[in-house]
Amino acid sequence: MSLKDKLYLQWRWLVQNRGQVDVLHLHFIQHHYVANDRWPLVKLLVKFVGKLLLARLLGYRIVWTVHNLYPHERLRPQIIGRLAHIVLAQLATAIIVHCEYAREVLTREFYRRRNIYTIPHPSYINVYPNIISKQKARALLDLANNQRVFLFLGTIRPYKGLDRLVEAFCRIPGDELRLVIAGKPWNTVPPGELESLAQGDERIILVPRFIPNTDLQLFYNVADIIVLPYTEVLSSGAALLAMSFGRPVIAPAIGCLTEVVTLGVGSLYDPTDPQGLYKALLRARTADLETMGQNAYKRATELTWTDMALKTLRAYRLEQ
Numbered sequence: 001m002s003l004k005d006k007l008y009l010q011w012r013w014l015v016q017n018r019g020q021v022d023v024l025h026l027h028f029i030q031h032h033y034v035a036n037d038r039w040p041l042v043k044l045l046v047k048f049v050g051k052l053l054l055a056r057l058l059g060y061r062i063v064w065t066v067h068n069l070y071p072h073e074r075l076r077p078q079i080i081g082r083l084a085h086i087v088l089a090q091l092a093t094a095i096i097v098h099c100e101y102a103r104e105v106l107t108r109e110f111y112r113r114r115n116i117y118t119i120p121h122p123s124y125i126n127v128y129p130n131i132i133s134k135q136k137a138r139a140l141l142d143l144a145n146n147q148r149v150f151l152f153l154g155t156i157r158p159y160k161g162l163d164r165l166v167e168a169f170c171r172i173p174g175d176e177l178r179l180v181i182a183g184k185p186w187n188t189v190p191p192g193e194l195e196s197l198a199q200g201d202e203r204i205i206l207v208p209r210f211i212p213n214t215d216l217q218l219f220y221n222v223a224d225i226i227v228l229p230y231t232e233v234l235s236s237g238a239a240l241l242a243m244s245f246g247r248p249v250i251a252p253a254i255g256c257l258t259e260v261v262t263l264g265v266g267s268l269y270d271p272t273d274p275q276g277l278y279k280a281l282l283r284a285r286t287a288d289l290e291t292m293g294q295n296a297y298k299r300a301t302e303l304t305w306t307d308m309a310l311k312t313l314r315a316y317r318l319e320q
Contacts (some may be wrong), residue, residue, distance in 0.1 A: 001165075002238060006025040010051075011051065011054065011113075014051065014054055014055055014058060014060070015058070018058045018059065018060075018192070019109075020176070021060065021061070021315050022060070022061060022316070023055050023060070023061045023062075023063055024055055024060050024061070024062050025062070025063045025065070025068060026062065026063070026064045026065070026088070026126075027064075027065050027089055028058045028067065028068075028071075028094075029048075029064075029084065029088060030071045030081065030084075031041045032044075032048040032051075032084070033045045033048045033084045033215075034079070034081060036190075037279070039096060040265075040299055041080045042080070045080055045083060045084055048084060049087050051083075052087065052088065052091045053091070056091055056093075061093040061094070061103040061316065061318075062088075062090045062091060062092045062093050062095070062238045063092065063094045063095070063096065063291055063315055063316060064089070064094075064095050065095075065097075065237050066095060066096070066097050066102060066234070066291055067098075067234065068084070068233075068234045068235070069085070069105065069109060069234055069238075069249075070085070070264075072157060072158075072159045076248075077142075085109075085110055086110050086111065088099060089106065089111065089112040090110075090111070091109035091110065091115075092112075092175075092319065093115065094114075094115040094117060094314065094315040094316070094318060095115065095117070095233075095250050096116075096117050096118075096119050096315055097116060097117070097118055097119070097125065097154065098118070098119065098120055098121045098234075098235040098256050099118065099120065099235065099255070099256035099258075099259040099260070099307075100118055100259065101255060101258065101259065101287065102118075102235065102255070102256055102258060103116050103118055103185070105234075112231075114116045115279070115315075115318060117311065117312075117315040118304050119308055119311045119312060120259075120308070121235055121236075121237055121239050121243075121256070121260070121303065121308075121314070122239075122303045122305045122307065122308045123243060123300035123301065123303045123304070124240060124244040124300075125244045125297075125300055125301060127244070128213055128214075128216050128244075129213075129214060129216075129217050129267050130217045130221070131217065132217050132218060132219075132221050133202070133221065134221050134222065135222050135224040136139070136220050137217070137218050137219075137221040141205070141218070141222050141296050142220060143178060143205075143222060146176060147177070147178050148174070148176055148177050148178070148183060148196060148224050148284075148285065149174050149177075149178045149179075149180060149223045149224050149225075150169065150177070150178065150179045150180070150223065150224070150226075150227050150250075150281065150284070151179075151180045151181075151182070151219060151222070151225070151226050151227065151247075152165060152173045152179075152180070152181045152182070152183070152226070152228070152229070153180075153182050153183060153211060153216070153219050153220070153224035153226070154183045154238055155183050155184055155185075155186055155195065156181070156183045156184065156185040156186060156189055156208070156229075156304060157186040157188070157189065158186070158188060158189065159230060159231050159233075160229065160230055161229035161231045161277075162194060162197075162229065162230070163193075163197055163229055164229050164231075164277055165179070165227055165229040166179070166194070166197040166198050166201075166204065167197070168277045168278040168281055169203075169204065169281060170200075170204075170225040171193075171278060172278070172282055172285065173279055174285060175203075176283055177203055177205060177285065178203050178204075178205060179204045179205070179227075180207065180222065180223065181194065181198075181204065181205070181206050181207065181208075181209050182206075182207035182209075183207075183208070183209075183210075183211060184208065184209055184210040184273070185208055192218060193204055194208065195208075201253045206267065207219075216241075216293075218243070218244065220241075220245035220247055221245065223247055224241075224247075224289045225247060225250060225266075225284050225289050225292075225293075225294075225309075226238075226242035226247045226249050226250070227249075227250045227251075227281070228242075228246070228249060228251040228252075228255075228257075229250075229251075229252070230251065230252055230254070230279055231252075231271070232254070232255075233252075233254060233255045233256075233257065234255045234258055234281075235255065235256040236251070236260065237257060238298075239251060239257060239260050239261055239266075240260065240300060240303065242296070243260075243265060243266075243297060243299060244297070246283075246293045246294065246296060246297035246300075247293050247296060248265055248266040248267070248287075248289055248292035248293050248295075249261050249266035249267075249279045249296065250266060250267045250268075250277075250281065250298050251264065251266065251267075251268060252269055252270075252271035252276070253268040253269065253270060253271065254270065254271055258267065262299065264291075264292060264295040265292060265295045265296040265299050266292065266296065267280045267283055267284060267287070268280075
């Protein structure tokens with residue numbers, strides 16, 4: 001069986017493993033109802049629903065962790081994705097969300113009210129190497145110690161709002177400011193788009209490539225504050241990753257971010273305010289980022305994988 005086949009719920013696998021596997025835990029599900037071979041989407045949806053029904057009939061418990069309400073790059077027609085999520089929400093034995101807002105929106109969007117478990121996303125402390133000093137990291141990226149560095153790190157995708165970040169940063173005065181944007185552009189991002197936006201502002205440093213796990217410490221330790229200028233998001237591991245490196249976060253007040261980026265660990269801005277991101281960047285220019293970073297790290301230490309594992313086990317067992 002190929003790796004691709006293993007990613008899908010298989011009829012034969014479900015029958016053969018009946019009684020040996022108790023729980024099927026799903027995370028991102030779009031690959032179950034979207035395919036590159038251009039199968040009719042309705043046919044794929046019917047197959048996905050059929051496998052879910054068979055799994056329940058065979059006695060499997062189905063647990064779904066809802067990271068996003070829908071894929072960031074929306075499927076056309078959108079009704080297919082919506083139907084898939086509604087059906088899974090009804091057939092799942094239990095559902096895990098990362099914040100109370102997600103619980104509320106899940107009920108509103110997918111009509112699910114029972115057996116929803118709120119389990120905060122854990123931090124990434126000690127998950128990735130973190131031994132390089134700030135001074136050495138800056139030397140490697142040719143940045144001065146007295147510069148105030150904003151960082152965006154991650155795959156560059158349309159929903160992440162990099163165009164808004166560049167536009168807002170360019171309006172802020174200060175020769176001591178730097179904006180580092182590091183990450184590989186998604187295939188829907190036109191080639192050269194970011195370079196075009198940043199043209200004319202030498203304070204912006206672009207690193208348009210995949211950043212391996214071993215290099216995360218280089219970029220996080222070079223930064224004073226992390227910016228997540230998302231246009232939409234439900235839960236965000238990126239915020240927890242930044243806090244795990246002791247870095248405060250600028251983010252929009254949407255989704256689970258309002259419960260993660262709490263007072264003193266970062267700055268939330270109103271996403272409906274056209275000047276919201278600009279004002280947040282401006283505040284960060286003079287804020288006590290060192291203290292905010294310490295607060296962010298302390299908050300991250302409270303969110304452990306052990307706690308998540310114990311609470312996930314309760315969801316598997318349907319314990320309240």
